[in-house]
Amino acid sequence: MSLRSKLVVSFLAVIIICGLVVTVVGMQLIGTGIINQAQDKVRIDLNSARHIYQDEIYEVKATLRLTAQRFFIKNAILEGDIETLKTELEGIRKRESLDVLTLTDETGRVIVRTRNPSVNDESQEQDELVSRALSSREVIGATVIAAREELLKEDPDLAEQAYMKFIPTPKAKPSPETEQTSAMCIKAAAPVFGHDGSLVGVLYGGNLLNRNYNIVDEIKETVYQGVKYKGKDIGTATIFQGDLRISTNVKGDDGCRAIGTRVSEEVYEQVLVKGQHWIDRAYVVNNWYIAAYEPIKDIKGEIIGILYVGILEEKFTDMRQKAVAIFLGITLAGMAIAMIVSNFLANGVLQPIKRLVFASQQWAKGNLDYRVKTARKDEIAELTNTFNLMAFSLKERDERLKEYAQQQIMKSERLATLGQLAAGVAHEINNPLGAVLMYTHLSLEEMEAEDPHRKNMEKAVGEATRCKDIVKGLLDFARQTEPKVEELAANEILERTLSLVENQALFQNVKITKLFSPSLPKVMIDGSQIQQVFTNIILNAAEAIEKEGDLSVATRIAPDGEHIEIEITDTGCGISKESLEKIFDPFFTTKEVGRGTGLGLAVSYGIVARHKGTINVKSEQGKGTTFIIRLPIRYEV
Numbered sequence: 001m002s003l004r005s006k007l008v009v010s011f012l013a014v015i016i017i018c019g020l021v022v023t024v025v026g027m028q029l030i031g032t033g034i035i036n037q038a039q040d041k042v043r044i045d046l047n048s049a050r051h052i053y054q055d056e057i058y059e060v061k062a063t064l065r066l067t068a069q070r071f072f073i074k075n076a077i078l079e080g081d082i083e084t085l086k087t088e089l090e091g092i093r094k095r096e097s098l099d100v101l102t103l104t105d106e107t108g109r110v111i112v113r114t115r116n117p118s119v120n121d122e123s124q125e126q127d128e129l130v131s132r133a134l135s136s137r138e139v140i141g142a143t144v145i146a147a148r149e150e151l152l153k154e155d156p157d158l159a160e161q162a163y164m165k166f167i168p169t170p171k172a173k174p175s176p177e178t179e180q181t182s183a184m185c186i187k188a189a190a191p192v193f194g195h196d197g198s199l200v201g202v203l204y205g206g207n208l209l210n211r212n213y214n215i216v217d218e219i220k221e222t223v224y225q226g227v228k229y230k231g232k233d234i235g236t237a238t239i240f241q242g243d244l245r246i247s248t249n250v251k252g253d254d255g256c257r258a259i260g261t262r263v264s265e266e267v268y269e270q271v272l273v274k275g276q277h278w279i280d281r282a283y284v285v286n287n288w289y290i291a292a293y294e295p296i297k298d299i300k301g302e303i304i305g306i307l308y309v310g311i312l313e314e315k316f317t318d319m320r321q322k323a324v325a326i327f328l329g330i331t332l333a334g335m336a337i338a339m340i341v342s343n344f345l346a347n348g349v350l351q352p353i354k355r356l357v358f359a360s361q362q363w364a365k366g367n368l369d370y371r372v373k374t375a376r377k378d379e380i381a382e383l384t385n386t387f388n389l390m391a392f393s394l395k396e397r398d399e400r401l402k403e404y405a406q407q408q409i410m411k412s413e414r415l416a417t418l419g420q421l422a423a424g425v426a427h428e429i430n431n432p433l434g435a436v437l438m439y440t441h442l443s444l445e446e447m448e449a450e451d452p453h454r455k456n457m458e459k460a461v462g463e464a465t466r467c468k469d470i471v472k473g474l475l476d477f478a479r480q481t482e483p484k485v486e487e488l489a490a491n492e493i494l495e496r497t498l499s500l501v502e503n504q505a506l507f508q509n510v511k512i513t514k515l516f517s518p519s520l521p522k523v524m525i526d527g528s529q530i531q532q533v534f535t536n537i538i539l540n541a542a543e544a545i546e547k548e549g550d551l552s553v554a555t556r557i558a559p560d561g562e563h564i565e566i567e568i569t570d571t572g573c574g575i576s577k578e579s580l581e582k583i584f585d586p587f588f589t590t591k592e593v594g595r596g597t598g599l600g601l602a603v604s605y606g607i608v609a610r611h612k613g614t615i616n617v618k619s620e621q622g623k624g625t626t627f628i629i630r631l632p633i634r635y636e637v
Contacts, residue, residue: 011342019335023328030323038290038316039279045309046279046292049219049237053296053307056215060206061141061188063096068139068190068203073103077192077200082112090114093205099212100154100187101205108134108202115155122153124204128299133189133202141188142299145241146208148181158183162210164244164260167252171283173243173265180260184209184241184296184305209239210246211259219309220249229315236289239296240306243268250285250310258285263293263306271295271306281313288313356387363391429467437464483526483610485635490564491516491555493527497534498553506542507551515554523564524635529607536600537568537627544572544625558630563613566629574621583617611635 067073067089076084085103093101093114103112108125124130132140151159162183166175187206194200209215216237220226224235238248243263252258263271270278271293282291289310296305355372362370371391372384440461447454494516502512541551549571558565575583586602608615612632619625 008343008346012339015335015338019331023331026327027324030327031320034316034320038311042290042292042309042311043279045223046294048223049307049309052219052222053215057141057186060186061139064188064190064203064205065139067092068192073192074194074200078194085112086117098205099158099207104130104202106199106201111201113154116153119153129187129189130202130204133191137191137199139188139190143296143304144185144187144298145304146183146185151183158208161208166262167260169261171264172262173268180241180244184246212247213249215239216247216249229312232312234312234315236310238308242305243272253286261285267293272303275303284310290316352384356384359387433464433467437468440464483529485524485526487522488525488527489522490566491520493531494534494553497531497538501535501538509548510542510545511550513550513552515552517556520555520557520564521633523631523633525611525631533604533607536604541568541570541572544570546573563630563632567626569624569626571624574623574625575619576621580617580619
């Protein structure tokens with residue numbers, strides 16, 4: 001598969017994935033946004049419906065209060081003129097469109113029932129509103145449940161209006177009841193005062209909500225303004241007595257108001273049982289609505305019904321589907337355009353890459369002088385410049401490697417020649433030097449202590465001994481004896497080395513710190529040779545500390561897990577950068593004449609190299625020097 005095809009396929013995959021993600025997320029956001037908007041609207045609609053409902057209670061209260069204050073009522077009660085009360089109150093009931101208007105005396109006993117004058121002289125003191133009006137002497141209004149017996153006393157027609165049979169409703173809570181005989185009413189009671197301010201009676205009245213559509217139709221017209229969608233009312237309102245629809249403009253399958261149907265079980269539990277609002281989608285009779293429900297409470301605070309408003313969900317579902325279709329079309333169009341653009345982009349990216357590939361082939365063949373030309377000013381141009389710089393660096397490194405290799409070959413040849421020369425010179429010098437030492441020692445023994453030539457002889461012995469040390473170093477350097485390895489602990493060799501040197505005068509003002517790793521594994525080494533390396537470096541460190549200082553010896557496992565590291569650090573005078581490059585060369589020394597041969601580190605370097613290890617040194621003049629010896633845990637011949 002070509003790079004161009006891979007790029008196009010990659011672009012296509014990214015576009016499809018992004019398109020799908022954007023589409024799914026967008027559809028979800030659009031759907032959620034529309035539903036949230038509908039729920040917010042229906043919540044506001046419920047507030048409006050509540051105000052309309054409360055206004056109805058207020059109007060009934062106002063009517064009762066104003067009627068109770070009329071002079072003819074006061075005079076008729078005081079004069080016992082029942083006929084005048086009947087005539088005037090009946091007229092007021094009809095003008096104010098009240099279903100009930102009844103007058104009691106100051107004890108709550110009925111004086112006049114406007115709709116059923118023949119039933120009177122009965123106490124209404126047990127009625128909650130009448131009782132409160134008598135005790136508080138204020139107008140009281142609320143929603144109440146009126147029993148069938150009370151309705152029959154007022155007017156049998158009211159009992160007939162209240163009666164309803166339950167109609168089976170999908171999703172409703174199962175109930176053993178099959179009919180409703182009581183009524184839910186908006187009712188008010190107002191005290192009647194005499195001319196002297198004394199309580200002479202209570203006037204109560206109100207309207208049944210059962211089959212009374214004034215409130216729900218006013219809500220529909222005020223809130224939804226009679227708007228229809230696909231021939232259906234966009235909004236509906238309902239008043240429930242308990243879970244039974246007693247006043248509604250929701251239509252059933254027959255096109256009539258769905259009186260006698262019931263609320264769903266889910267809403268029943270939330271509103272009637274828990275007393276909470278319910279705002280969500282709901283199945284209302286035969287359609288899904290975005291609905292809002294809230295409990296209706298009586299004067300005691302007990303839940304007796306539900307106020308409902310709802311918006312037809314079908315409208316919002318169609319809006320969501322249309323918005324999703326438009327969004328999906330835009331996304332697909334964008335994906336198609338992106339695919340075309342990606343094809344051009346792939347071609348634009350591939351051309352300079354092809355030139356880089358050709359250049360790489362040239363460099364692989366050894367033509368490091370080849371350069372890639374570009375007029376672009378982007379990341380590809382940076383890559384091209386980097387390739388050219390890499391070619392230049394490769395050529396430069398190649399030349400340095402050749403030069404370094406030549407230097408190493410020359411150095412190896414020089415060291416080999418030097419080693420051969422040193423071995424030959426050492427063997428030739430060693431025998432006569434031994435004789436010189438022997439005879440000078442003998443002569444020194446025969447001289448008297450006061451002999452003036454004794455000091456000269458002692459100097460001769462010292463210089464001859466120094467020559468012997470130089471010859472020994474030459475032999476050690478020239479031999480390059482292969483190590484006789486065995487499994488040993490580096491910590492123990494260091495302990496042994498330090499115990500041999502720390503009592504010397506050189507270490508009197510040196511504080512030695514040991515930081516040995518207890519988990520350091522044993523390694524395959526030649527113990528005597530490695531001890532010679534440790535001794536050389538530790539003695540050099542002590543000599544570098546002029547007055548007082550610290551010497552730290554630490555061991556650890558290397559980060560690669562395949563070597564151990566021995567770190568020897570002093571706080572001495574340090575080594576200059578110029579000398580740092582030569583410290584492992586034979587015969588190179590920074591010590592005064594007569595204090596060193598310059599072979600110790602060269603011999604140590606050779607020993608560690610024959611152990612397949614390395615020695616690294618870091619130093620700063622005036623601050624000290626650190627030697628790090630790395631030895632392999634597994635020695636391979």
